[in-house]
Amino acid sequence: MEVRYVLGTFHEIILKGHNRGFFERTLVANLRRALEGLPLASVTIPSRVVMAFHHEVPWPQIQARLATVFGLAGLIPAARAGESYEALEQFVSAHLDWVVGESFAVRCKRSNKRFPLTSEDIQRRLGAFIRHQTGKRVDLTNPATTVRVYVQTDGIYVSFNEYRGAGGLPVGTSGKALVLLSGGIDSPVAALLTLKRGAKVGLVHFHSAPFTSEASIRKVVELARILARYQGQLRLTLVPFGEFQQEVARLTPERLRVVLYRRMMLRVAERIARKSRFLALVTGESLNQVSSQTLENLAAIDRVAHMPVLRPLVGMDKQEIIDLAVRAGTFDLSILPHQDCCSFLQPLHPATRTTAKACEAAEQPLEVDRWARYLQRQATHQLIQPLPWEN
Ligand code: ATP
Ligand code: MG
Numbered sequence: 001m002e003v004r005y006v007l008g009t010f011h012e013i014i015l016k017g018h019n020r021g022f023f024e025r026t027l028v029a030n031l032r033r034a035l036e037g038l039p040l041a042s043v044t045i046p047s048r049v050v051m052a053f054h055h056e057v058p059w060p061q062i063q064a065r066l067a068t069v070f071g072l073a074g075l076i077p078a079a080r081a082g083e084s085y086e087a088l089e090q091f092v093s094a095h096l097d098w099v100v101g102e103s104f105a106v107r108c109k110r111s112n113k114r115f116p117l118t119s120e121d122i123q124r125r126l127g128a129f130i131r132h133q134t135g136k137r138v139d140l141t142n143p144a145t146t147v148r149v150y151v152q153t154d155g156i157y158v159s160f161n162e163y164r165g166a167g168g169l170p171v172g173t174s175g176k177a178l179v180l181l182s183g184g185i186d187s188p189v190a191a192l193l194t195l196k197r198g199a200k201v202g203l204v205h206f207h208s209a210p211f212t213s214e215a216s217i218r219k220v221v222e223l224a225r226i227l228a229r230y231q232g233q234l235r236l237t238l239v240p241f242g243e244f245q246q247e248v249a250r251l252t253p254e255r256l257r258v259v260l261y262r263r264m265m266l267r268v269a270e271r272i273a274r275k276s277r278f279l280a281l282v283t284g285e286s287l288n289q290v291s292s293q294t295l296e297n298l299a300a301i302d303r304v305a306h307m308p309v310l311r312p313l314v315g316m317d318k319q320e321i322i323d324l325a326v327r328a329g330t331f332d333l334s335i336l337p338h339q340d341c342c343s344f345l346q347p348l349h350p351a352t353r354t355t356a357k358a359c360e361a362a363e364q365p366l367e368v369d370r371w372a373r374y375l376q377r378q379a380t381h382q383l384i385q386p387l388p389w390e391n
Contacts (some may be wrong), residue, residue, distance in 0.1 A: 002056035008049035009074035027071045027170040033232050034065045046154045047111035061391055068229045070196050072165030078157040085117055088156050089129055096134055098160045101144020103137045110151040122149055169198030171231040176200045178278040180269055183219040186313055187284030188330040189321050193312035194282050195230045202235045202278060204269050208242035222333050225387040237272055239379045244371055245345050252362045255351040258292045259359060262301045267372040270305055280308040287314050296353040303356040
């Protein structure tokens with residue numbers, strides 16, 4: 001299917017918001033960015049969003065790009081059918097082959113309140129016309145084809161299909177959050193869900209190079225390129241963590257290592273976040289998914305943070321997370337083998353139920369504040385551009 005127009009529908013809750021103008025401008029900018037490279041003519045919002053192209057474009061190309069734009073509930077590839085009822089009927093009679101199956105329904109939405117016919121008039125007249133032309137039967141409850149007619153101030157649009165949009169809120173309408181990104185399956189999905197709620201993200205990755213290979217860094221860069229498709233350019237911060245890990249291994253009880261690593265990651269991430277005005281940290285932790293993620297351990301980890309630590313995956317099981325990762329295209333990268341920094345100097349029997357008190361006691365010989373400052377200074381930043389589209 002090739003299309004020249006795509007209509008985007010809002011989730012109705014959004015239309016009631018006070019800052020609708022800000023929301024719409026952000027969405028339009030995001031749509032333009034995502035559709036770059038296609039022959040886009042204009043993006044306007046007469047009532048729903050109308051994306052117009054200079055000439056017909058294969059629908060899958062548009063659809064793949066729009067899957068990375070949060071803020072639209074429905075996507076409707078459409079054709080323009082003139083400005084009058086007569087023009088609409090003429091258009092439909094030239095496209096009767098699109099009415100597939102044995103039954104059909106006509107549904108009309110009329111945002112141009114000055115149009116001479118009401119929605120019901122149009123449904124009835126066009127329904128009778130199609131029935132007469134095709135001999136197919138009208139079925140309002142379970143039609144094989146639904147012919148959707150949108151009477152807008154900028155003309156009449158017709159569509160025979162509606163797809164789900166990416167949902168959520170436009171990226172850039174909810175502040176900025178810093179995501180702790182490992183090379184695993186979960187944290188890229190956590191980043192995605194944060195983007196979905198309209199926040200811009202930065203990424204921070206802790207690696208153990210040169211004690212391990214640089215594979216985790218390469219992987220995280222590739223993941224970041226995919227995530228950048230959802231917001232445009234983003235910043236990735238790399239923190240060399242191996243030296244600190246060796247110190248932890250030397251000076252603290254083995255079973256607390258993982259929790260102590262995480263506490264230091266949060267301290268350093270928070271410093272980086274504060275400096276760039278990020279308002280929250282985000283991790284890919286769920287609850288009890290692995291033994292380090294007991295509620296006790298999460299509580300002991302969070303004690304060092306002074307800003308909200310969001311965990312968007314908390315209610316999801318592994319399969320739901322994997323499904324999202326597959327859909328976003330991060331899964332295949334995430335399962336490539338790499339040496340995670342947490343497998344470097346990994347304890348044999350990590351503590352499953354620790355307390356902040358036990359962690360603080362274990363951290364006594366470490367000078368954690370000095371380490372946090374030192375690691376922040378060691379951090380390097382790079383700007384990541386979105387992975388280009390193949391066509
Ligand atoms: P993931 O699949 O995201 O690696 P996981 O299920 O393997 O998560 P953990 O390895 O316990 O769980 O990590 C929990 C969270 O801690 C990660 O989701 C991520 O947010 C953060 N994290 C872990 N390792 C790193 C790292 N090397 N750099 C940055 N963040 C990390
Ligand atoms: Mg992991």
